[in-house]
Amino acid sequence: MTFRDVRNAIYPLVGISAILLIWQLYTHFLGINRIVLPSPLDILWASISNWDVLLRESWPTFLESVLGFALAVAIGIPFAVCVANSRVLNLTLYPILIATQSIPKVAVAPIILVWFGLGMQSKLVIAFLVAFFPIVVDTAAGMRATPVGLLELARSLRASSLQIFLKVQFPAALPFIFAGAKVAVTLAVIGAVIGEFIGSVGGLGNLLLTANSQLDSPLAWAALIWLSVLGILLFGAVVIAERIVMPWSDVGHH
Amino acid sequence: MQADIFRRRLLCLRKQAIQSHAQLDPQGRANSAPVPFGHFKDVHQSFKRSGQTPLVAIKNITFDLKAGHLVTLLGPSGCGKTTFLKIVAGLISASGGTIQINGRDVAEPQPDFGVVFQQANLMPWRSILDNVLFPMEILRRSDAAAKLRAQELLALVGLEGFEQSYPSQLSGGMQQRVALCRALIHKPKLLLMDEPFGALDELTRMEMQDLLLDIRVKTDATVMFVTHSISEAVYISDVVAVLSKRPSVIADYIVVNLPYPRSAEIRYSAEFTDLEHRAGRALGITR
Structure with missing residues (x-):
């Protein structure tokens, strides 16, 4: 050190x-009054004495966030690639994407719940919906930001479109994609909690609501802390993934 | 198959003819001479502008390029010399004229050309070695032999031991050397260099010029080099084609008969300054 x-x-x-x-x-x-604002020690005590409940309720929230995020990556990146490389798709789909994005997710959540039920799927879908947008926007921006010199080099060698995409455009877009992923992963946690607030049988969001309604503020705060720790851990996982996928971004500069 | 063999024999004969006979012909009187390596006739380039008369970048460029020679296009900024180089590279198409390399009309990029750009254009995500191997990957010829050649080239430009480094760890001059190796990895017939040393400081620039002279001896590539530095043009060239201001024509065609191997001392010789003067006059700088 x-x-x-x-x-x-x-x-x-x-x-x-x-x-x-x-x-x-x-x-x-x-x-x-600890109902109004519990002290840090109260919250710590609530965290320790209820650790089994908190851990149990973290698991569904963790799964909903991670799976929703993974789905957003799996669908969002190919979607952005298509939109960035095709004028027709760009004109057709991008306005729809912007329009749907401007609808508040909290307002859509009840409908999603009607469609997917009180179980995990509905939360996963909401997490996916909020994580999708930043991934698409940043990936599309990255696909368009390929340095002109590199494209000219590839063209001078008569590289095929697929070669240009795989060897130039996509790697050049990676920093953008990871920037989007970092925003998306924290949003996915928020999306999962929104879903749990609207209606659920488990998860940290559910625990928070329950504790609040029972005026057990220390537990509600403990759930809040656990949520933020969950968010930080997921963010950290994306940062670690970035270092592994892009080792060059970490090397010392001349 | 049959046609292929025939074509190869024809090329072989042509090469012999060039070696035995080729005479530089600045005025383009190529009728009697055999087909030169590079033949440019009445090359013209204009760009459409909305609501105005078209902008004529290149009015007329005509000259021949001999195999194994280094020709420099020397001209003021914005005179269309980079445009001309990109036309030869097949990256943009000319509005008119004939561009022939090795007997072929050039209308699109040729995989057996190597291009060095003003910027090194290295890929930050690739190691130095993988950057050099990039053309071989595109041409699907990246094998053990290619890797060996890449290592040899890197050693040739003094970058041994940097194979696994990333571009961000290298200085500008070192990056441009990597770009040079990358342009040479597939043994190009023609090396096109667009102000490759323009972004470097004076001392690094002189080092790179010596390096280029050295590499020419070892690879016998034909080179077309764009610059706006008079001394650089005279120092490295066999022929300096001086381009006028836009719309550009060839203002002078200077055959540089300075002996090889060239070293920095030659810059102070009388012949060298005479050639610089002549180029300066063609550019309208000196009288």
């Missing part, structure tokens, strides 16, 4: 600790 690593780790820790300390002191000395 170098000095820089230490510094990069210490500063955020100091910041978080300071906020938690002020929060703890504030709730303690002003006698804030």
Whole structure:
């Protein structure tokens, strides 16, 4: 560990600790009701004493987010490739995509629930819907941002369209695709929770609602913390995937 | 099959003819001479502009290119020399005229040409070795022999040991050397270079010019080189075709008879400065 690593780790820790300390002191000395605002220690205690419930309820939320995100990647990237490379498809589909994107997902969620039921599928579909857009938009932007010089080089060798796509266009778009994926994966978690809020029998969103209705604020906050940890873990997984797929982006610059 | 053999024999004969007989012919009086390696006649290029008369970039370029020679297109910025090079590369099509290389009309990119651009245009996601091998992959000839040749070329330009590095780890001059190796990997008949050293600093540039002279000896490629540097043109060329301002024509056709091997000392010789003067006069800089 170098000095820089230490510094990069210490500063955020100091910041978080300071906020938690002020929060703890504030709730303690002003006698804030724990239903209104539980103290950090209350939340920690709720997290520890309910760890089995939290872990159990995390699993469906995790699955819904990951599967919805995976579906968005699997459908979104090929979709964006087609839209970016075909004028006709671009003109036909892009306005529809923008129009559907402007509909609030919360408003669509009840309809999705009617179609797919209270189980996991409906949440997966909502997670997919919110994750789909950033992946498509960023991938399409990446497909169009291929450096002209590289295209000219490929053309000077009379490369086929497939060769140009596989060897030039797609690798050049990877940084864009990963930028979209990072946004999409955190949105997928939000999508899953929206679904659970509208109607579900399990998941962290469901737990949060239940705890709230029972005025068990410490547990509701604990569920919230677990949700954010889930989001951070998924984001981190995409960052790690990016490093593995794009080792060149990590090397030192001259 | 039969036709293929016949064509190859014809090419072989033609090559012999070129070697035994070819005489440079600046005025394009090619009627009596055998077919030269490169033949450009009345090449014309104009671009349509909405609501205006077409912009004539190239009015008339006519000259012949001898096999194994290095010809430089020297001209001011915006004179259409890069346009001409791209026409020869088959990347854009001329509005009119004849462009023949090796007896073939050039109307589209030729896989047996190598192109070096103003920018190195390396792929950041590929290692140096894989960047050099890119043309072989496109031509589906990437095998062990190609890899060996790539390593030899990298060693030739002084980049041994950088095979597994990424482009972002290399300086501009080093990147341009990689681009040169990439252009040479498939043993091109014609090497087209579009101001390849223009973005480099003066010292690196002179180093690259020596490197190019060295590589020519080892690969005997025919080279067409675009530049706006008079001294660069005189130093590396067998022939300097000076292009006028737009609409461009050939203002002068200078045969450089400086001896090989050339080294930096030659830049200070009287013959060298005379040639520079002549090019300067053709460009309208000196009198």
